[in-house]
Amino acid sequence: MKNIFLMFFLVSVSLYKAQILDEYPEKQSFYEGGIVNFYKDAHEYLVNNKFKECDEKEIYQPRIIVTEKAEVKFIKDSDTANIARNKCAYDLSRELLKNLKKWKPAETKGWKIGAIAEFILYPKDLMSNYQPGYDANKFVAHTKYPEGAKAFHTIFHDNFMMIFEDYQLNGKVNLEFYISKDGNIIKPRIYPEVDNKNFNNDFMRTLARIKKVWIPAFYKDIPIVERISFPVQFSITFTER
Template identity: 30%
Template sequence: MMKNLILFFMMCFAISNAQEILQKYPTGQTPYKGGYEAYYKDFVDIIKEKNLQPCSNPDELYVLTLVVMPDSSVQFVKDVNEKIVDKNKCAYNLARETAKYMKNWSPALVHGLPETAVARFIIYPNDLFNNYREGYYPNYTSPVYNNGRNNNSFVRDFVYKFNKRRFNWFDVFVIQGEFTVTKEGKVKDFVMTRPSGVYEFDKEVQMTVNILSKHFKPATINGKPVDDRFTFLVKGITDPED
């Protein structure tokens, strides 16, 4: 018999690596020398220098995720959500192509020593080709779960709606998933990027997301709603009765 199921839920991005990786830069530090504004300036300069072409779909949006190493080199993080990549292929390619020519990556510093850290850059080609200006930084807001309280209420609502009584085993697990919140605020293209290994359990995760799907507000760029991904991690512990 199962006594309870404890679920912990948080927004994150998980990267498998033997060494510890900072999931974000320390406060006051940026992954590019000169800050994000310098990154986007170099991005536009490379577009012009390499004669790269704009995207035919002006709504494409992609978040480039890199790992910046202590020696200032970078490694691309494989995007496991092929649906998002396919729908934003031009932005995806531009992000990776320009990154190959950039030389001003800046590692995170912890107690004065360089550490490996995750860096993310919002790539909205329509802005970079048509609306770039000195000091540019994308005016972006991420998708938000809003059920009349605040974004953290997703944790409470997910745990409340998840059908814990269907499962009866003792285990500790971590699962990761993501989906697209469309510019209309609808949820689609759910993907388990890190499944539990138990089909019925993963299916219940998706059913719970579907129940909560009507409470999302879309991401925006410059105040304009756009499709964007919502990523989550669930840590669970099943605890049998004494």
């Protein structure tokens, strides 16, 4: 009996540690010393190795996985047109991912666990314009729904309440989508996944119907893509938080 319990415990631990979080827990960073230290090390690496600075309009936003072993993996970007427009910044991001060493996994319940992270790479501010304490996020004007966040939440509630009632699902999920540089909703998904194909189809069709052009995010005067994520608690009586 003891051996069976031990085997079950080891398998449970193995499965838990193999998971990948969709984002880092609040107040945790993907890099030792936090985002400011990441940009400092990135600046020093690029300048000390005499990399050529990109055009001032080039910017790139890598998505990565930092594993529980502190290894970094690049998430493939399917937007080949954006890569082509920002090829120099894209290449520099790949160099940093290969050569910086202080990647930090997420931690939850005492375990190190892999997690997805993303950051802004604007080479000009990272190289010739670099200032101590630089954090790209401080220069971002975030995306906005034209009528404001409260109006979007109201529209979201009014459109989705019937779906949640129809399927009588109980639980908490996160809705994620990105706002493109043109202000459109792209890459929508629900996580953790809801194991109901009909629900997922209805959810995505409803989201498509309420699509509206948003005000995109900007890094200084350059439009960028921004991720929107918020928790949804659904049941027969629906609430969105």
